Amino acid sequence: MSEQGETGEAITILLVEDDAPTCWRLQDALVKAGYEVRSAGTLAEARAALGERAPRVLLTDLRLPDGHGVELIRETRQRFPETEIMVISALGDEESVISAITVGATGYLLKDAFPTDIATTVRDLVAGHSPISASIARFIVRRTQGAAQNSAEPAPGPVLNTARLTPREIDILWGIAKGFSYAEIASHLGLSRQTVPGHIKNIYRKLEVHTRSEAVFEAVQQGLIKL
Helix, strand or coil, rough: CEEEECCEEEEEEECCCCHHHHHHHHHHHHHHHCEEEEEEHHHHHHHHHHHCCCCCCECCCCCCCCCHHHHHHHHHHHHCCCCEEEEEECCHHHHHHHHHHCCCCCCEEHHHHCCHHHHHHHHHHHCCCCCCHHHHHHHHHHHHHHHHCCCCCCCCCCCCCCCCCCCHHHHHHHHHHCCCCCHHHHHHHHCCCCHHHHHHHHHHHHCCCCCCCHHHHHHHCCCCCCC
16 A cells, blocks of 8 residues: 555655665665655766656755755755655764755754654655754754854844744744644644645745744744744
8 A cells, every 4th residue: 555645646755865775775665665766876866857757755865976965955945845855864964964954854864863664754754744863953953052142242032023923823833843743733723734834834934934944943043932
């Protein structure tokens, strides 16, 4: 039985990984779970695969033989805004993490802290969660807190306040930060599941961001929410 998205169609995955054993292991686990998986070992192969059709999910390494995964993430986000993008990489340095999230990744897993059940992790990603390795999450929080403490002239209060985000949008933003799915946010707040995406679009527009990770990062920086 195939893994299906909200529309009832099979969830398609483009897996970009140049290490053959790792690629085979991931693809085998995902196919057995019912996902439709295409694989690519290089940036060029990934671009060719994207030219054929948009995947529902892009899982990509960053260090590729002919380029950097950040280029692929940027291109995919621009061409296919609905595609969920998760990095699977050994790279956990500041530049790699921030670059990937800034250009559109919604999840970031380190290979040395890889989950045993990648199929469930992908299911969570499609459901609206942002799977992030614990060390990456702590790194983002420390960076955010450090930026605030090092500011030479700290702002007297949040730059963007609730005058621009409604109380309901703040509540939804908190749910996003906690990794809740759209359905869970709707249930928690007593909303219709269908109204949540509309609120999130308004949040993205007001914060001038494009992904959940960017929204959380911006909201923490501006003091709208605390993690």
